[in-house]
Amino acid sequence: MxxxxxxxxxxxxxxxxxxxxxxxxxxxxxxxxxxxxxxxxxxxxxxxxxxxxxxxxxxxxxxxxxxxxxxxxxxxxxxxxxxxxAHVQWRRLQRSGLRRVQESTGDLYQRTGLFRVYVSDVIPGFLQTPGYASALLSSIAQFRGTPDDVSHAVAARMRRNAVLLDTSRRFSFVLEESVLRYRLCSPETMAAQLGQLLGVMDHQNVAFGIIPFAAQRTVWPMPTFTIFDDTRVHADTLDAASTLTQPGQIALYSRAFDRLSESAARGAGARSLVATALASLE
Known part of the structure; x- marks a missing residue:
């Protein structure tokens, strides 16, 4: 083999x-x-x-x-x-289109009570508007040469993301400031997306932090990852999605999330970073 x-x-x-x-x-x-x-x-x-x-x-x-x-x-x-x-080829996941990828995690989302999400590249899937998700998934489909089912994939992502409205679940997001600046869609679409981030900050079950460019860091920017309760971690790379379940691995990513959180601006500071990014679109 x-x-x-x-x-x-x-x-x-x-x-x-x-x-x-x-x-x-x-x-x-x-x-x-x-x-x-x-x-x-x-x-x-x-x-x-x-x-x-x-x-x-x-x-x-x-x-x-x-x-x-x-x-x-x-x-x-x-x-x-x-x-x-643990290492699942994106090619296999996406060979029948992107909708399958969105639907494949539905049961996991329903089982999870605490989501901890760190992103250094794009707006977290949980928080994406349909417009932003459509632009992002279209670029992925084009890059990978997968079947064009973007509209169905976006609809599946929006259905999956309804879990954010379940107040019995808790979410903790940490974003790099760069995520607010990357232009993956039109200025109008990005403005709507940033506006949605401001709205999400008001949710009682959401903790939201942004690591500013100028922050004195204790750890370096890392690839995006999501921790589901204390049971598994999803860490994505260009060619694969890694699912990690060993206790030592989960503890390592939990420690990384805690250290990254220490550098994040919250409350008014986070809102100011989003507002500045909005202003830059003009």
């Missing part, structure tokens, strides 16, 4: 391989002895330990039994599945 194109996934596979190797060494087994106990060729043990061949769940079961480490099995199975599923 060929290696996954994501370096993050490969790193996860290498970490899993290292854990399996440690179990073998702790059990005092050579690769050959392990192979005999697992009833496979010695070369398979080497390929798994060198992260050349991703193990199946059955392989991990056999490995743990051979090493007398059945108590490690649940964590290892979870790590193995995450490495296989």
């Amino acid at each position: 060929s290696s996954h194109p994501s370096s993050n996934v490969q790193q996860a596979r290498e970490a899993l391989a290292a854990r399996l190797r440690e179990l073998r060494l702790d059990a005092g087994l050579t690769k050959r002895e392990l192979a005999v106990r697992c009833r496979w060729h010695e070369s398979k043990s080497s390929r798994i330990e060198n992260a050349k061949t991703p193990p199946s769940d059955a392989d991990i079961h056999s490995w743990c039994r051979a090493c007398g480490a059945e108590d490690e099995l649940p964590d290892l199975i979870a790590a193995n599945r995450q490495s296989a599923e």
